[in-house]
Amino acid sequence: MKVAFFGFGSCEGCRYRVVNELHKLAGESGIEIVREPLLGLSADTEYDVAVIEGSVSTRDIEEVKKIREKAKLVVALGSCALLGETSTLGYRLGLRIEEYVKDGYADAVPVHQVIKVDSYVRGCPASVDELVRLLKTLVAGFPPLRYERRFDYERAADLVLDDGFLKLDTGKCIVCGRCVDLCAQLDVHALTQAYRGFRVIVTTPAQLPFVEAGCIRCGLCAAYCPVSALRYRSDVEGALELAKRGGKAVIERLALEVTAEALRVKPGQVVSLLRELGFSEVEVVDPLALAAGLGGLIPFSSAEERWIRQKFPEAASFVKPHMKLAAGEDTVVISACAARKEDHTPTITAHELVEIAKWSRIVLEDLPDEPLSAISASGVKVAAGPEECKAAIESFMKEPSGTLILQICPGGCAQGSGMPYRLLSQR
Numbered sequence: 498m499k500v501a502f503f504g505f506g507s508c509e510g511c512r513y514r515v516v517n518e519l520h521k522l523a524g525e526s527g528i529e530i531v532r533e534p535l536l537g538l539s540a541d542t543e544y545d546v547a548v549i550e551g552s553v554s555t556r557d558i559e560e561v562k563k564i565r566e567k568a569k570l571v572v573a574l575g576s577c578a579l580l581g582e583t584s585t586l587g588y589r590l591g592l593r594i595e596e597y598v599k600d601g602y603a604d605a606v607p608v609h610q611v612i613k614v615d616s617y618v619r620g621c622p623a624s625v626d627e628l629v630r631l632l633k634t635l636v637a638g639f640p641p642l643r644y645e646r647r648f649d650y651e652r653a654a655d656l657v658l659d660d661g662f663l664k665l666d667t668g669k670c671i672v673c674g675r676c677v678d679l680c681a682q683l684d685v686h687a688l689t690q691a692y693r694g695f696r697v698i699v700t701t702p703a704q705l706p707f708v709e710a711g712c713i714r715c716g717l718c719a720a721y722c723p724v725s726a727l728r729y730r731s732d733v734e735g736a737l738e739l740a741k742r743g744g745k746a747v748i749e750r751l752a753l754e755v756t757a758e759a760l761r762v763k764p765g766q767v768v769s770l771l772r773e774l775g776f777s778e779v780e781v782v783d784p785l786a787l788a789a790g791l792g793g794l795i796p797f798s799s800a801e802e803r804w805i806r807q808k809f810p811e812a813a814s815f816v817k818p819h820m821k822l823a824a825g826e827d828t829v830v831i832s833a834c835a836a837r838k839e840d841h842t843p844t845i846t847a848h849e850l851v852e853i854a855k856w857s858r859i860v861l862e863d864l865p866d867e868p869l870s871a872i873s874a875s876g877v878k879v880a881a882g883p884e885e886c887k888a889a890i891e892s893f894m895k896e897p898s899g900t901l902i903l904q905i906c907p908g909g910c911a912q913g914s915g916m917p918y919r920l921l922s923q924r
C-alpha cells in the first residue's frame with residue numbers, strides 16, 4: 498500500500514513526529530511511503546492513501562481536491578486537519594494580518610469541509626501509534642475506522658468566559674487538557690473538564706467567573722494553550738499607540754533578556770528596537786533589585802499574592818504587597834509575567850514584544866547594541882514553583898529573616914506566562 502503525506506496549514510509538528518518514528522511504519526510489511534517532502538520525497542507519484550496534515554485555506558482547495566481524486570483513501574492527520582485551528586493563530590494578538598489574508602490564507606477549515614475524509618488520526622501532535630494502527634488495518638484489507646468523530650458534531654452552544662484578564666472560548670478548544678493540568682500543578686484547580694463524550698468542554702467549576710473559581714490570574718494556561726482558546730488580555734494596540742506618541746517603555750531585565758534570546762539579538766539591541774518603535778525613553782528595571790533590603794515574604798506579582806492568600810492565610814503578617822513597577826500614564830510596561838497586566842495598562846509581555854518585533858519589519862541585526870548598566874539584586878532569595886514556595890513559606894514562618902521573593906510558576910518566571918513561545922517550548 499503506497500502512502501503519501503501532504504502538509505497544509507499547520508506547524509508540521511505531526512509529520513515531523515511521524516518522520517522521527519518511521520521505524521514503526523518501516524517494520525510493517527505492505528506499507529510504502531512514496532511521498533513525504535520532509536524526507537525529500539516530493540515527486541508527483543501514484544498512491545493509495547493520502548495522509549493530509551493541516552487545515553485547508555482558500556488557496557489550497559484545488560490541490561486538496563486533486564489529492565482526493567487520486568487517492569483511494571484520505572486520512573486527516575492531527576488537530577489542524579480535524580479542526581482547522583492552527584491557521585488562525587495569526588490572530589492571537591488581535592491583529593488582522595492583511596497580507597496574509599490577501600495571499601489566500603483566509604478561512605482555514607478542516608479537511609472534511611472540503612473533501613470526503615475516510616479516517617481521522619487525532620491529537621496535537623497526532624498519535625503515531627494511532628496512525629500505525631490505522632494503516633495496518635487498511636493493509637489487512639479492513640475498512641477504515643473513523644477514530645475521531647466527535648469533532649464532526651456541532652456543539653449546541655460554545656461557552657465563552659471572559660473577565661477582562663483571561664478569556665476562554667470553548668469553540669476553539671481542542672480539549673487537550675494542558676491548561677487543566679497546569680492549573681492543577683499550581684494547586685489552584687480553577688479549570689476542569691465538564692460533560693462526557695463529544696460534549697466534553699474545559700471550563701471553570703460550575704462555570705463560575707475565573708477569580709470566583711480560585712483563578713490567581715497567572716496567565717500560565719493562556720501561555721501554553723496551543724490554539725489560543727485561552728488568551729490573556731492584549732495591550733499591544735495601546736502599546737504601539739503610545740510608542741507612536743513617543744511615550745516611555747519600562748522593561749524588566751528578564752523580559753529584555755528573553756526577548757533578546759528569542760529574537761537572537763543582544764539585550765542592548767532590544768533597547769534600540771524599542772526606540773526604533775518610537776519610545777522616547779527606555780528604562781530597564783529588575784524587580785528583584787527593587788526588593789533588596791525590604792525584608793519579608795514578597796509576592797513577585799498579584800498572582801503570587803492571591804495564591805498565598807488562598808493557601809497560607811496564616812502567613813499574612815509576613816507577606817508584603819506584591820512588587821509593582823513604577824509606571825506613569827504615558828508608559829508601557831514590558832514584563833515576562835502576564836500578571837503584571839493587572840497593575841498597569843498598557844502592559845505587554847516579552848512574548849508580545851517578540852511578535853511585535855517580527856511583524857515590524859525592522860532589521861534587528863542592524864540595530865545598535867546599547868550599553869546597559871549593571872543592576873545588582875544581591876541578598877534576595879527566590880523560591881520558584883509551588884513546591885519551593887510552600888516549603889520556603891513554612892520555613893520563613895518558623896524563622897523569619899531576609900527577603901524572600903515568591904514566584905509561583907513551575908520553574909519560576911523563566912517559564913512564566915509572558916515568555917516567548919519558542920523559549921517556553923524549549924524549557
Ligand code: SF4
Pocket residue numbers: 663676679680683685686687688707711712713714715716717718719
Ligand atoms: S490564569 Fe493561572 S490560575 Fe487562572 S485558570 Fe489559568 S492557570 Fe489557573
Ligand code: SF4
Pocket residue numbers: 669670671672673674675676677699718721722723724725726727
Ligand atoms: S490548553 Fe487550550 S486547547 Fe487545551 S484544553 Fe485548555 S483551552 Fe482547550
